[in-house]
Amino acid sequence: MIRHPLKLGMVGGGEGAFIGAVHRMAAALDGEWRLAAGAFSTDAGKNTRTGDLLGLDPARVYATYEALLAGEAALPAGERIDAVAIVTPNHLHAPVAIAALTAGFHVFCEKPMAMNGGEARAIAAAAQASGKQFALAFTYSGYPLVEEARARVARGDFGAIRLVQVEYIQGWLSGSLDAQGNKQAEWRTDPARAGLGGCLGDIGTHAFHLAELVSGLRVETLSAELATHLPGRRLDDDVSALLRFEGGARGTLKATQVAAGEENGLRLRIHGERGGLEWAQMEPNTLTLRWLDRPAEILRAGGPGLGDSTTPLLRTPAGHPEGYIEAFANLYRGFARLLRGDSAQVPGVADGLRTMAFVEAMIANAKADTKWTEIVTGERR
Amino acid sequence: MIRHPLKLGMVGGGEGAFIGAVHRMAAALDGEWRLAAGAFSTDAGKNTRTGDLLGLDPARVYATYEALLAGEAALPAGERIDAVAIVTPNHLHAPVAIAALTAGFHVFCEKPMAMNGGEARAIAAAAQASGKQFALAFTYSGYPLVEEARARVARGDFGAIRLVQVEYIQGWLSGSLDAQGNKQAEWRTDPARAGLGGCLGDIGTHAFHLAELVSGLRVETLSAELATHLPGRRLDDDVSALLRFEGGARGTLKATQVAAGEENGLRLRIHGERGGLEWAQMEPNTLTLRWLDRPAEILRAGGPGLGDSTTPLLRTPAGHPEGYIEAFANLYRGFARLLRGDSAQVPGVADGLRTMAFVEAMIANAKADTKWTEIVTGERR
Amino acid sequence: MIRHPLKLGMVGGGEGAFIGAVHRMAAALDGEWRLAAGAFSTDAGKNTRTGDLLGLDPARVYATYEALLAGEAALPAGERIDAVAIVTPNHLHAPVAIAALTAGFHVFCEKPMAMNGGEARAIAAAAQASGKQFALAFTYSGYPLVEEARARVARGDFGAIRLVQVEYIQGWLSGSLDAQGNKQAEWRTDPARAGLGGCLGDIGTHAFHLAELVSGLRVETLSAELATHLPGRRLDDDVSALLRFEGGARGTLKATQVAAGEENGLRLRIHGERGGLEWAQMEPNTLTLRWLDRPAEILRAGGPGLGDSTTPLLRTPAGHPEGYIEAFANLYRGFARLLRGDSAQVPGVADGLRTMAFVEAMIANAKADTKWTEIVTGERR
Amino acid sequence: MIRHPLKLGMVGGGEGAFIGAVHRMAAALDGEWRLAAGAFSTDAGKNTRTGDLLGLDPARVYATYEALLAGEAALPAGERIDAVAIVTPNHLHAPVAIAALTAGFHVFCEKPMAMNGGEARAIAAAAQASGKQFALAFTYSGYPLVEEARARVARGDFGAIRLVQVEYIQGWLSGSLDAQGNKQAEWRTDPARAGLGGCLGDIGTHAFHLAELVSGLRVETLSAELATHLPGRRLDDDVSALLRFEGGARGTLKATQVAAGEENGLRLRIHGERGGLEWAQMEPNTLTLRWLDRPAEILRAGGPGLGDSTTPLLRTPAGHPEGYIEAFANLYRGFARLLRGDSAQVPGVADGLRTMAFVEAMIANAKADTKWTEIVTGERR
Incomplete structure (x- = not known):
């Protein structure tokens, strides 16, 4: 056929x-x-x-x-x-x-x-x-080694999770591009077109999504700081948060678009009782595993040691780097599978509702003087 | 239209x-x-x-x-x-x-x-x-930062070139895959289907092509060592050479497919009077420039400092990694331009003749006890 | 003489x-x-x-x-x-x-x-x-490239500072060493011998000290989270904080001793209007500078571009790595200078008072439900 | 006592x-x-x-x-x-x-x-x-992870050794320092004070010593290229060689002092049937192990997995970097042990004779048109 x-x-x-x-x-x-x-x-x-x-x-x-x-x-x-x-x-x-x-x-x-x-x-x-x-389009979840990370946490390789650190560091809004006619910058800093959050909605949501996805844990409460460093800018350009996850894990989230000179630094670290992992979007074909009692291991796209849910996301042998477009293509391929009636993991409605609830909790907390605000959503994805 | x-x-x-x-x-x-x-x-x-x-x-x-x-x-x-x-x-x-x-x-x-x-x-x-x-398909020449490297050497940023070091390190033929039914391995080690060289033809040619392309210099003579480490294998799986370039630059070339555990390590270093560069295919979005009298600089795909011949080869902003398929796509895009009557740099006949002459010189020298063998080709591309 | x-x-x-x-x-x-x-x-x-x-x-x-x-x-x-x-x-x-x-x-x-x-x-x-x-013994301030970082921020290379991110990630207390007779672990988790803070006093103070030293800015208020992940442990083993610096810079501080598999990851990033810097203690001979409008630069111990206050702290030429003991020795050398009547920068009373005030503010905030707590000290060093 | x-x-x-x-x-x-x-x-x-x-x-x-x-x-x-x-x-x-x-x-x-x-x-x-x-003073053999590498090769972790790649890349003689009154440069390029080799004697010997030490194999024959890139310089400043080891392993050696912008890049890679290792002097506290059939491992000074002959060479816990002076101190400590009647591994007479034989073979081969020259020494250390 x-x-x-x-x-x-x-x-x-x-x-x-x-x-x-x-x-x-x-x-x-x-x-x-x-x-x-x-x-x-x-x-x-x-x-x-x-x-x-x-x-x-x-x-x-x-x-x-x-x-x-x-x-x-x-x-x-x-x-x-x-x-x-x-x-x-x-x-x-x-x-x-x-x-x-x-x-x-x-x-x-x-x-x-x-x-x-x-x-x-x-x-x-x-x-x-x-x-x-x-x-x-939570694109970063399409990277093969993000899936590997998720699967390894889920099967308990690291024991109970204690720490989640996620950051998304950009610098492209360090100058007042939004006041100089840059269209990307303009709408992203305009509440009428961007919505409630600036940096928060644009990249903070990516960071939050990745942290919950890979840890397999929901953030229960958060404490937030939103800042706008450029005079006249109408939305936040710099976001920090302390996170409390279900089960007691503690997290930090940092997202900023005014770290001058930085590119697209989405980076996730998760640690449990026995070890931890680190993944960084700018070198997406490497996943570092560290252990309490044995040497660190370097998992590589296409290399030995990857799980069954990871390898279908790869197109080339080890050492032939795949990147951002390939990760994105994994979402489109999954979406095609769904439409053809096959099963696939593609971010969807639940992820959208959850990340919007995160945005609203961040904004509420940042305005308040109470320390912790709950994230309120419906049922779990 | x-x-x-x-x-x-x-x-x-x-x-x-x-x-x-x-x-x-x-x-x-x-x-x-x-x-x-x-x-x-x-x-x-x-x-x-x-x-x-x-x-x-x-x-x-x-x-x-x-x-x-x-x-x-x-x-x-x-x-x-x-x-x-x-x-x-x-x-x-x-x-x-x-x-x-x-x-x-x-x-x-x-x-x-x-x-x-x-x-x-x-x-x-x-x-x-x-x-x-x-x-x-000299794919690696399609990477944007390879073009940046070439352009910078060509415009004399480093002064006269003295050193060229190129290596292409793989490990996938460390075992006798060719005797175990792996089709990729089988034909690549079969003289009737692969030709004169094994590792030499498969990846040695990539290394040689990149070295001449980026240095802008032709290798005049070479001294070669070809080895076959796996018993029964019919073609070389490990190549080393000393290179003498026109103008006096000295080079080394190493290509191997029996470096167990290595992936696809094509790496080029070139040094001239005032500084040098380093590029590695497995992290293709970074080009390191080192200088005699000032700090090293890190050029990044999509970042500041790239030349006019490099930026058209990019598809995404800095920090959104492009990889092997994108480099390959640059060749297909260039090929389309040629067919549409536009100009484009795409490896072709001259590169093919030159790399085959390299293969023949390597084999001739490896068999002989004289130290240096000339590479004989027609005119320069 | x-x-x-x-x-x-x-x-x-x-x-x-x-x-x-x-x-x-x-x-x-x-x-x-x-x-x-x-x-x-x-x-x-x-x-x-x-x-x-x-x-x-x-x-x-x-x-x-x-x-x-x-x-x-x-x-x-x-x-x-x-x-x-x-x-x-x-x-x-x-x-x-x-x-x-x-x-x-x-x-x-x-x-x-x-x-x-x-x-x-x-x-x-x-x-x-x-x-x-x-x-x-705020040892890490003895590293030559920490001094270089401090001097460059102080002379305004990056413009006004907006972001300070400091972290100190260890894993050695991931297991219950303190309950198993490890003497280092025992006293560090015993309030009677360690004092108010566990991880907070032991390494959180290093992180805080480095952040203020290099940024040249004082933290005005902070919001803290202290956690103890190991059952029965009597002091915190995991610390997070949001920081507000004088002048509007925003910061995050993370210190933990339960990031299983991590070694001694003290790392500082500071960004201003025009660029930023990154330094990591485990590769202390490198200082990365990133810029809004030109390529990143890599400053190296012993290499070109270092300032007059940095070079006296070095003992060997570029590429001969100096480490932790050498940084420590810089403090002892400075201490000797002070005793001989020469001038030297050595952490002392003011740094001690300041870091103890930080510890007390962290503990006070962590117990409260108000978001921000002021750090109260006497005059600036 | x-x-x-x-x-x-x-x-x-x-x-x-x-x-x-x-x-x-x-x-x-x-x-x-x-x-x-x-x-x-x-x-x-x-x-x-x-x-x-x-x-x-x-x-x-x-x-x-x-x-x-x-x-x-x-x-x-x-x-x-x-x-x-x-x-x-x-x-x-x-x-x-x-x-x-x-x-x-x-x-x-x-x-x-x-x-x-x-x-x-x-x-x-x-x-x-x-x-x-x-x-x-073959200082580099004093690094703890060099000993770890040696011990792992010796006990057969990688199987029979096939490849040895060693390089020592410096740039400090890229300009004519020797003609400008730099004392270090002057005597090192003066045959009457430096001896037979320039770069060859100064750092080529380090590279050769490390390659034989860690591989546990002797080079039988070599093919050499010596170059002098600076006009008027009286000794070589750039060295390349192909090496044939006993047992069939093939090697390359590159040492240069005219790679402008490079610092002190001594780097060793060894591969055997099942995997390989990589160590680089400028990040001496890391030893990378790569494997044919499982993920790469990162051994770290002070971390898990080190052998009994390595740990006595360390002074600090993992993540507290030790460097060049500490490696050197390991030689002085070993020398003290010998004088006190204890046993210790310290480079000595045999290493000296062997490296001088290497220098002489390199010079002989570089002058000749025959491809391979034997290294002639007495008995093995």
Whole structure:
């Protein structure tokens, strides 16, 4: 039986945008997806140029996301898109996602899920009502050695977990880019388009998601500090928190976008009774395991010692580095599996609700003088 | 104007093969290529399954490369493939490449170019006669920071070059995989399918190519040691050489596939009068520059300080690691540019002839008791 | 004029102790000090054996510190010791230091300064009254590249400081060594001998001291979490804090002794408007500088680019690693300079008072439900 | 029984010299040695100043080495020096060592042993005749993890050894320091004071010594390239060699002093049938073990997994870095043990003869057009 690629429509991601292009590469890498339609920009010229450059049929390059959903829904089943990728600024996530789900399309949405918890819950309700899949781009969970780390903690290699340290250190907002016309910086620091959190929503959520995912533990309460170092900036650009996990583990979370000179330093360390692990996104093919009573071990993508849930996430032999796009492609591949009826681990509604609850708890605590604030969500993923 | 992807036909790369899948991902990544036809395996079942899995029209999954070339040539111009990717064992490079070029197709061929210098020259002649493009998968030259290194040496940052150290350290042939049914190992150690060199042809050529490319200098003479450590193995698995470059620089080259526990350690160091550089394939997003009279600098993919020839080779901001597939995709993107009439740096005929001359000089010297052997090629690329 | 070494008497440090031996090596390294007397252990046999092994005149191996002070004070001026090194558990710091200062001896004391702030102030008063020098073993401040970091922040290389991240990660108390007869572990987890803090006093103080020293900024308020992960342990073994510095910089501090598998991971990162620095004690000869608009630089002990206050702290050319003992020896060399009437930067009374105030603020905050607690000390060093 | 330090006399090492100060620190570190006499410089003023600064009795600061030997020999047995440290340029090693041994003193000599093989054999004969100890400063063999590496190879952890790669990369002679009055550079490039080899004798011997020591294998034949990159320089500054070891292992050796920007990059890699190791002097507290079929392991000074012959070479717990001076001190401590009648591994006469034979074979081969030259020495150490 011939395995035809699934068809993707994209909302956002016109020329000049960063993350739209990443989605397209990630979707293309494994041949599971073909870009078939788009509403890339509200600027008509840019929209057309983007569609042409991508080789799309001009009839499927739509002026608005509403037009895209309507136009595609009107096509025959074998021709219309299977899913919508939402790569817009945050304020459009909820309206586009809800409309797409309601129109019967699966959705692959950028993070954070929404502007706030209320919007997130509305998306969740729409997903539930539609029966369609909703995937969320917590990209870093797509790295093979993140899965290896998760699996090893889960099977108890380190004993009961005591410490979780997660950090996400960037420097690109050290200057006032947002006041100088940089589009990425502009919307990310604008409460009307970014939502409740600045750095908190943009990368703090990644850090939190990774910490809970790999530790297998939920944060119960947190104590937060949000700072805005650049005068005139309207959202936080620097986040710190103390975390108390279920079962007694203690954590720290640091996320900042004003660490001048730093790139994209997402790094996780977890320690239990017998040892611990360390993983850093900028060298993603290495996972360091340290032990109380024997030498540290270096697990490597493609090397010996990896578990059964890790190896399917790899494409090349050891020493042929895979990176960010490959991790992203693992999410798109998993999303394709879900749509084909296979099982796969892809971040989704539960992860979105949980990270929005984290954002709201952080903001509440940062404003208060009480030390600890509970994270309130529904049931566990 | 809509930019349609170019169409690729593939010879070799049936299920289970490593490098065919890499070519497909590399070709797909930037949307410049679409796989349209294939002769993946001489095993009919495997051939069909591969085509089906890749979503190909069964009519364009051919039993042999001859059938592929004939079938595609018979299609209308707008429909037929633009180029053939050759991902077979080495002994088929020359026959397939010559037939494809002669049939009017461009060719993207795996390295080494051929079994020996004679075959390489025959391909060169066919390319010349056909006027078609011939690209060669010296993948590592596709890394952005390799280009940065080359450009910096070329513009004289380090002064006259004195030292070139290149090494390519693998361990995967430390056991007798070739005697245990591992297909990759089998053909690579079989003179009838691999050609003159084992490790020498497989990875020694990569090391040599990188050393000449980045230094901008030709090796004039060399002194070689070829060893075969596994009893019964029919080709070398361990290579060492002293190199004398034009202008007086001295070099060392080490390539081995029996360094048990090592992965894919291609590493280049070059030093001149005022400083030097170091690049390692397993951490490809970093280029270290050292200076006689000031602190070392760390150039990073996506970071500040990169030259104009480097940045177009990048897809993501600093700290979002790109890897082996992305480097490979840079070759496919460059190859597409050549076919569209734009200029691009892609390894080709000259690189192939030069590396085959290196292989022949190494083998001649290793057998002799004279210390230095000249590398004899035609003109410089 | 012949430069005779100064004479040191040691209290504590009998066979089996760790830090006493380090003091002796650090004092000996540069020939500035000669060990001349000791009261190494209250165990008479151990005391004698230690003295013999160290080649001391048995008449100057004393049964108690009181005997040592009396005995040495009774010797002629040119013969008696110049200073007392206190390398006992914490509960003896104050009594020995006060007695030694009062008896007219200079003091080099292990950290933390004392059991609590009250004792620390009593030492300070004794030092003030005696006019003698009091040095405190904040060893890590003796590393050359820590001084380089401090000097570069002080001269404004990075602009105004925004972020300070300090961590001190150990794992040696991951098991219940303290319940199993390990002497180091026993007294460090015994409130009667260690004082107010466990991990907090032992290594949290190092982290805090380094952060303030290098940033040149005082922490105004902090929010703390103290945990004890091992059942039955009587003092904290895991410390986290959020820090607010004067001028608006935000900080995090993490110190733990239960990160199983970790060694001695003291690490400092500071970022300002234009760039930042990173230093890690386990690779102390490297200082990384990152910049907003140019490549990162690697400063190396002995390499180009170091300032005038750094180079006197080095003993060997670049690439000949110096380590912990050499850093310690820099404190002993500076202490000798002070005694000879030269100027030198050596941690002392002010650092002791400041770090004890930090300990007290941490404990107060950890018990309270208010978020921020002020650190109250006297004037700045 | 009181353990008095041994007494050392030093020849060479006046103010401004590098290695003399290192010897003094290394000898002092463990309290095993006390500097008691010296003939530091033929410049009388410098000689006196050095003695004074070191706190020596002026009567034991001698104008010449002959005077030192005569003067000390005339002192009572309990007072005179036990051994002579020779830290002069190479041309004085043989005369001073032979005189000292003949006068009944043990000798600790800088490397290379002598100007050439003839001188080395003369020293060997004098040592033999005198019955005194002769230690040679192959400092790098004093690192604890070098011993660990040696022991693991020796006990067969990696199976039969196939590959040995050693390199020693410096850059300090990249400019013409020797023509600009730098004393270190001057004598090291002067055949009358340095001997047969420049870079070859100075650091090539270290590399060769380490390779044979850790591999436990002798080099049988070699093929060499010696280059001098700086115009007017009279000795080699850049060395490369192919090595054939007994038993079939193949090796490469690279030593250079013109790799601009490099520090002191001595690095050893050894691979056998089942795995391999890597050690680098600039991060000496780490030894990496790689395995064919399981994850790499990181052995750390002070950490778990070290053998019984390694731990006595350590002074501090894991994570408290020890460096070059500590490695050197291990040689002085071993030398003291030998003098006290205990056993110890300290490089000596056999290592000196062997490395001089290496130098002579390298020079012979580099001049010839035959590919392989045998290293001819007497019996194995």
